Amino acid sequence: MMTNLFSTFDPSTNIMNLSINWMSTLLGIMIIPMSFWLIPSRMMIIWINVINTLHKEFKTLLGEFNHKGSTFIFISLFSFILFNNFLGLFPYIYTSSSHMSMTLSLALPMWLSFMMFGWINHTQHMFAHLVPQGTPPMLMPFMVCIETISNIIRPGTLAVRLAANMIAGHLLLTLLGNTGPLMGYLMINVLIITQLLLLTLEFAVSIIQSYVFAILSTLYSSEVI
Template sequence: MMTNLFSTFDPSTNILNLSLNWMSTFIGLLMIPMSFWMIPSRFTMIWINMIITLHKEFKTLLGSFNHKGSTFIFISLFSFILFNNFMGLFPYIYTSSSHMSMTLSLALPLWLSFMIFGWINHTQHMFAHLVPQGTPPILMPFMVCIETISNMIRPGTLAVRLAANMIAGHLLLTLLGNTGPMLNSMLISILIIVQLLLLTLEFAVSIIQSYVFAILSTLYSSEVI
């Protein structure tokens, strides 16, 4: 049963050794350009207002390092993860953000680029950041070890947080859905209501997790300056 359950997250469908399940990541590229050829609709205005709000927030978090266009990478990251999370809520569409290979490929290069930039251009600041201000001299070696480990696991925590949250909701929906054939009509009605509530919760989680991923990436970038 567990093999069948987790096989829903396994990209096994392929043609010429190319996985078709990962095509859900690129479906949005076919839809997004259409909005640029239409008269601005309510959806477009909502999206623009959301981007402006994110731009202001990321601009505040980046602080003195904020340059023109520096927030666009994080807005693009938020939009990309949000779209992939949202697409996974549709039936028979593979949730690419539930796989570590997807989330880690987003988090690791981003974190690595921040670290390389910080150690090359602001080496003294990076060393100073390993010891929090006011630390007693006897605890400094331990604080350096703790700060180094906490810094190195950041891409892992980013990737695991996103993948685990997406998997957990989908697993719960799948487990509840598998109990449907064994229930009577009264319990099935309750099950459908619970499934709809969980789907609404998953919709909120898909937005929150993409926002958290982008915010934490912004905070990590602001620390290397």
């Protein structure tokens, strides 16, 4: 029989002699992410600065009509491609960004969404883009055909550019590495130095290609607004 109205709140339930009633006060602290407890590392500070720089650049490219948060789509795209490109630099890891099935699946849905948004909401603006300003009347039909074709092949060029640049360096590294067993000690040293230089180049290419992909996607999106 309950002798006190507040006896239901007594810490009676326990696990390993620790009262669950008092443990509940720590639950809020336990779910706070670890990054809020720690001083940001240098790598985290660098990455935050990179994201801020990309945000400002994408915001400038999108112009005054950009929607709030629209730059984060392209920042996420840059981060995803950069992560996959870097993973491909490690031995025995499959480079997904060097295959058309991967790059086209990134470029095609994004281009389709831009086109659908543009033609549904800004139809007149999209028609105006087909004829550049100052085009002679005689050339207008040809310019419409050329602009239409160049617009259609955009996802293909995005996909091929990323895949070709990523696979070219990896292919060269593999071909040079396979010649190693046939070389003497002196040439092996030359080969190792060459491979290290090529690996440094591939490191730079990984950053540049992810940046180019994101920048071109931003430029294509800015044309439909």
